[in-house]
Amino acid sequence: MKECFEFLKKCGTYYLATVDEQNGARVRPFGTIDIFDGHLMIQSGRSKDVSKQIMANPQIEICAFDGKEWLRIHAVAKEDPRIEAQQHMLDAYPSLAGMYKAGDGNTIVFALESGVATFSSFTSAPRTIEF
Helix, strand or coil, X not given: CHHHHHHHHHHCXXXXXXXXXXXXXXXXXXXXXXXXXXXXXXXXXXXXXXXXXXHHCCEEEEEEECCCEEEEEEEEEEECCCHHHHHHHHHHCHHHHHCCCCCCCCEEEEEEEEEEEEEEECCCCCEEEEC
């Protein structure tokens, strides 16, 4: 999990895939990643479509590329309602302070569970880890 965290932090932007109400795939750039209480965490706004889609179908995928290697993570995203989880994420991303505050009713963080991460490149065999 820590290796996934470090890779995503290095990339800065990764792509998060969800499923919409019509069973269609939706992909968007994301940038928040954290480790809290033993879980890889992502953050969004509760009012955004992405959060509504995750709440309706928690199966997500993340994909990132650092120029040499790419990472694909499949996981189940489960809301962590604790204010401490929200604050930990926001402390890691102070640039979000203008839009989000822990306990504001809009900030939402998701713990990634049952994670399967695959590191791949064009020059070596894929490597898979579970967390």
